[in-house]
Amino acid sequence: MKPAAFDYNKPADLAAALHALSGDAKPIAGGQSLTPMLNLRLARPAALVDIRRQADLLKISEAPDAIRYGAALPHAAFEDGAVPDGTNGMMRHVAGGIAYRAVRNRGTIGGSIAHADPAADWISALLALDARVIVQGAKGETAWPLDRFMLGGFTTVLEAGDLITGVSVPRLSPSARWAYYKICRKTGEFAKAIGAVVSDPDRGVFRIVCGAIEVTPILLEARSVEAALAEIDSRLADHAPAARQLYKTAMRRALEGLGETSA
Amino acid sequence: MASTVVEGEGIGARVRRKEDARHLMGRGRFVGDIQIQGLQEVAFLRSPIAHGHIRSLAKPQGQEAAVFFWSDMASAVTPIITRSTMPGYKLSSYHPLAHEKVRYVGEALAMCVAASRAEAEDLTEAVTFDIEELPAVTDSEAGKAADSALVHEEWGDNLCLVTNFDSGIDEVAKTAPVKVVREYRTARQCMHPMEGKGLVAYWDFQADQLVVITSTQVPHLIRTGLSECLGLDQSRLRVSPPDVGGGFGYKCLLQPEEVAVAWLAMTRKGAYRWVEDRREHLTAGANARQHHYKVTAYADERGRLLGLDAEINVDIGAYSVWPFSACLEAAQAGGNLPGPYDFRAYRARTYSVATNKPPFAPYRGVARPGVCFAIELTIDAIARAVGRDPADVRAENLVQAAQMPYTNVTNKHYDSGDYPGSLAKAREMIGLAAIRERQKGREPDGRRIGVGFSTYTEQSAHGTKVFAAWGLPLVPGFEQATVKLLADGTLEVRAGIHTIGQGLETTLAQVANQALGIPLKDIAVKLGDTASTPYSTGAYASRGMVMAGGAVSKSATELAGRVKRLAAHLMQCKPEDVDFRQGRIHAGEASLSFADIGKAWYLRPETLPEDIDTNGLEVTQGYKPDVDSGVFSYATHAALVAVDPDTGMVEILDYVIVEDCGQMVNPMIVEGQAYGGAAQGIGTALFEESPYDSSGQPLASTLIDYLLPGPTELPGFRIGHMETLSPYSAHGIKGVGEGGAIAPAGAIVNAINDALQELGAEIGQIPATPERILNAIFAAQPKQAAE
Numbered sequence A: 001m002k003p004a005a006f007d008y009n010k011p012a013d014l015a016a017a018l019h020a021l022s023g024d025a026k027p028i029a030g031g032q033s034l035t036p037m038l039n040l041r042l043a044r045p046a047a048l049v050d051i052r053r054q055a056d057l058l059k060i061s062e063a064p065d066a067i068r069y070g071a072a073l074p075h076a077a078f079e080d081g082a083v084p085d086g087t088n089g090m091m092r093h094v095a096g097g098i099a100y101r102a103v104r105n106r107g108t109i110g111g112s113i114a115h116a117d118p119a120a121d122w123i124s125a126l127l128a129l130d131a132r133v134i135v136q137g138a139k140g141e142t143a144w145p146l147d148r149f150m151l152g153g154f155t156t157v158l159e160a161g162d163l164i165t166g167v168s169v170p171r172l173s174p175s176a177r178w179a180y181y182k183i184c185r186k187t188g189e190f191a192k193a194i195g196a197v198v199s200d201p202d203r204g205v206f207r208i209v210c211g212a213i214e215v216t217p218i219l220l221e222a223r224s225v226e227a228a229l230a231e232i233d234s235r236l237a238d239h240a241p242a243a244r245q246l247y248k249t250a251m252r253r254a255l256e257g258l259g260e261t262s263a
Numbered sequence B: 001m002a003s004t005v006v007e008g009e010g011i012g013a014r015v016r017r018k019e020d021a022r023h024l025m026g027r028g029r030f031v032g033d034i035q036i037q038g039l040q041e042v043a044f045l046r047s048p049i050a051h052g053h054i055r056s057l058a059k060p061q062g063q064e065a066a067v068f069f070w071s072d073m074a075s076a077v078t079p080i081i082t083r084s085t086m087p088g089y090k091l092s093s094y095h096p097l098a099h100e101k102v103r104y105v106g107e108a109l110a111m112c113v114a115a116s117r118a119e120a121e122d123l124t125e126a127v128t129f130d131i132e133e134l135p136a137v138t139d140s141e142a143g144k145a146a147d148s149a150l151v152h153e154e155w156g157d158n159l160c161l162v163t164n165f166d167s168g169i170d171e172v173a174k175t176a177p178v179k180v181v182r183e184y185r186t187a188r189q190c191m192h193p194m195e196g197k198g199l200v201a202y203w204d205f206q207a208d209q210l211v212v213i214t215s216t217q218v219p220h221l222i223r224t225g226l227s228e229c230l231g232l233d234q235s236r237l238r239v240s241p242p243d244v245g246g247g248f249g250y251k252c253l254l255q256p257e258e259v260a261v262a263w264l265a266m267t268r269k270g271a272y273r274w275v276e277d278r279r280e281h282l283t284a285g286a287n288a289r290q291h292h293y294k295v296t297a298y299a300d301e302r303g304r305l306l307g308l309d310a311e312i313n314v315d316i317g318a319y320s321v322w323p324f325s326a327c328l329e330a331a332q333a334g335g336n337l338p339g340p341y342d343f344r345a346y347r348a349r350t351y352s353v354a355t356n357k358p359p360f361a362p363y364r365g366v367a368r369p370g371v372c373f374a375i376e377l378t379i380d381a382i383a384r385a386v387g388r389d390p391a392d393v394r395a396e397n398l399v400q401a402a403q404m405p406y407t408n409v410t411n412k413h414y415d416s417g418d419y420p421g422s423l424a425k426a427r428e429m430i431g432l433a434a435i436r437e438r439q440k441g442r443e444p445d446g447r448r449i450g451v452g453f454s455t456y457t458e459q460s461a462h463g464t465k466v467f468a469a470w471g472l473p474l475v476p477g478f479e480q481a482t483v484k485l486l487a488d489g490t491l492e493v494r495a496g497i498h499t500i501g502q503g504l505e506t507t508l509a510q511v512a513n514q515a516l517g518i519p520l521k522d523i524a525v526k527l528g529d530t531a532s533t534p535y536s537t538g539a540y541a542s543r544g545m546v547m548a549g550g551a552v553s554k555s556a557t558e559l560a561g562r563v564k565r566l567a568a569h570l571m572q573c574k575p576e577d578v579d580f581r582q583g584r585i586h587a588g589e590a591s592l593s594f595a596d597i598g599k600a601w602y603l604r605p606e607t608l609p610e611d612i613d614t615n616g617l618e619v620t621q622g623y624k625p626d627v628d629s630g631v632f633s634y635a636t637h638a639a640l641v642a643v644d645p646d647t648g649m650v651e652i653l654d655y656v657i658v659e660d661c662g663q664m665v666n667p668m669i670v671e672g673q674a675y676g677g678a679a680q681g682i683g684t685a686l687f688e689e690s691p692y693d694s695s696g697q698p699l700a701s702t703l704i705d706y707l708l709p710g711p712t713e714l715p716g717f718r719i720g721h722m723e724t725l726s727p728y729s730a731h732g733i734k735g736v737g738e739g740g741a742i743a744p745a746g747a748i749v750n751a752i753n754d755a756l757q758e759l760g761a762e763i764g765q766i767p768a769t770p771e772r773i774l775n776a777i778f779a780a781q782p783k784q785a786a787e
């Protein structure tokens, strides 16, 4: 389990990084997903472009309606409250539940989104938050909603040479509430089922996400517990009953935790 | 029987482990740490196909000298063939590199050598091959069918061994008022020592011998095995084990990679290393534990077990491992299923079925985690059938203390102990009465709680006749140890058994200290190297403390006599008047240090009397227990669990172990063994599984898919001790290495079924995953609705 040979470079700035990525190269951020893929030789780029310490990718910019986080910020920065929060604590909570601390120290929000593991926490949480993934590429900068950025399990709109530079997360109203319920078999494991809910009546927002299915998490149309469970039953009809039970339980507990069932 | 605090550093003292300092400082010396000039790294190309004929195999151009196939070694190497005297046992030839056929995904096809492991792996990718795929056998039940594909065509079927035991059960079957029928399945597991398998082999020109530094539990056996496979004289073969990062049975085998790499070093006269990685361990390493039981139990109205009828299938994989064979498991399963229970009607048929999976190897507890799971669930099922508390039914069925020593229906001779006593104590510690009260109410979080017990016996230090009866090619013999007082009064202890993390460097020193009083800091324990230690079959079957401990005790006692005679001369008194206290030698007012004795013997022999015993201060003695059918440790484990009926998730709320391993040499180490074993048992109960698809592809090839319990999944164990000395062994010691791993699946699944009882659901398969628990609840729901 050793990687095939690759070149390694650490460009001085973002422009150089984007340039370096134009060939058969892959960005490496925290390496928490990519390194195992390299070792299993499932990923065999000719070169790695290290973006973990790119100043441009560690920046945070605050606007009145959203906060934009640099892609290379590690999960731990969110967990520790080292970055500003506009989600009434939701991002901090989600970050603290990813894997275990050693992984959170290195793993980045951008890397997690780029990797697009359907069971990843940021994927579901950021979909519930209606965040935008900012992608810089040959065609300039594009801001993608998560469920359009992700094309399926481990596949995204990213093309060779593209880089996620940041995530823009809308600020919730002070009265907004959220819930995040993750079922996993042991600490540090990826989720078996995720229920993520953001309720922000002042902004007319009520988003329910059923995540950790094999594909892109789904945004439910339902507005009540019963409707959400029925929707999961019908939209995930091809799943085994035990699996569906987990999605429904995660969803029910998330919605019950929110303490309200309609927007 | 309560354990008391023992002063000093001898037997029974809670002293810290001597070996921990180097491990905690990262200064151990494992296979991966070894540096030798010119050391080359080896990687194996492994079959991606479970079953097939090798049509072609070609080396990359220009790299022929760095790539090896079976054809390169065929003239010099004999495949691993494990013989057995069991009637009907079928032989398999396990080639270090595949020959003609591949029989499991992961079987080595080629060995590649380069300066680094990554480059060696590059070479494996450059080898081309063509394998014509055959249908794979992936299930023991299907493998028994007449139309099944054959793993070994020459066998005519897939049955490596079938055994039958019948003490006569027909009468009980006809008349018993209660009959309970169940089916149980245990998962295929990998053992996961923290350090995988690995070795360095090189030719030592000075000694003119092959040196094999291998991560093994059985260095002296590996010398025998390699010598047979390589046709190399044992006198030209040294096996020198480094620090070993856990074994659990996995490192009890002669591995094909060991033969292949040793052959390289022998023929190329260079230095080579192979280190197993986690993926190889998960997909190519020897597997364990997969049993399938069909059990019918007969009982009276109070749940007294009258008879047991069982069919046991073991999925043994593709080849028979050396030396323990693929059939030790089934033989042990059939022999041990009756467990700690007192009944006389027993029938068991066992089938060792070959499949296209990695070979099967005995894992900590050998067959007992499976049989304990099966019998313990059966006891609870009987209790439910007669409407009594399983703890009461279990207590009445156990062999009672007054019956000891007790020979059971399969002729196991239980030497001593109070099995119901351990259950009673566990029952009290877990608080059964309070739990039963609590169960009458509802849990505030909607979960359901349940309690389960599991009692087992652990045959340890099985003697020669026991192993011979299992038909093994190699029977473990008696054990020898050397103790040597050096000129400065420090002591060297040497034994051929190896330390694999179980604390032998400390406990053997404690045994020596008991006889001589020399402080532990002045005792150096050297283990395993065939160049410097007496022959030992090694560390397995919980035999180390009993056998090597017995040998050290005997040698140290003999040395103590010689020291006393020398001291008596120097102090001008009688040997009987000499005793050891506070690390010194006393006679009345006079006193000497051990250094005085060492100096007199080694440096000033002219001062010694004419008739001095010239055997000196180095003693090698052998040991065998008075009755060598094995000494039986036992324990009861009790688990309190909460089951979430909406998710099928299980949390262990409390876990109690009440164990009796006779004389504890070091209670802290006993507890460590119990906790570590129980942690592995919890993996067996709730997490670990290596599934295969119908074409024989392993579905768990990384630790994302193969779940190991971590610290957050483990309960804070609570332990109680009993110390019933064995009448047969030195100091009354019984083995303790494996026991912890045996009971958890039984206790935990009994607890789960206790929690699910109101829902009418029951599971009989491990690991008890959320999915299995939910499916059991779903299956029970229509029934509930009808009620």
Ligand SMILES: Cc1cc2nc3c(=O)[nH]c(=O)nc-3n(C[C@H](O)[C@H](O)[C@H](O)COP(=O)(O)OP(=O)(O)OC[C@H]3O[C@@H](n4cnc5c(N)ncnc54)[C@H](O)[C@@H]3O)c2cc1C
Pocket (backbone or CB within 6 Å): A026, A027, A028, A029, A030, A031, A032, A033, A034, A035, A051, A071, A072, A097, A098, A099, A100, A103, A106, A107, A108, A109, A110, A111, A112, A113, A114, A115, A117, A119, A120, A121, A122, A158, A162, A163, A164, A165, A188, A189, A190, A191
């Ligand atoms: C043991 C373990 C447990 C885990 N458990 C969880 C869990 O419970 N929940 C969870 O959500 N995650 C979990 N993870 C994944 C973890 O969160 C990773 O950190 C994350 O998935 C990837 O982030 P990274 O920065 O390490 O990315 P890397 O591994 O460096 O890269 C991953 C992929 O993204 C690409 N990439 C990285 N950054 C960018 C960028 N800015 N633009 C474009 N492409 C980019 C890389 O080229 C690569 O293809 C776990 C990981 C481990 C090792």
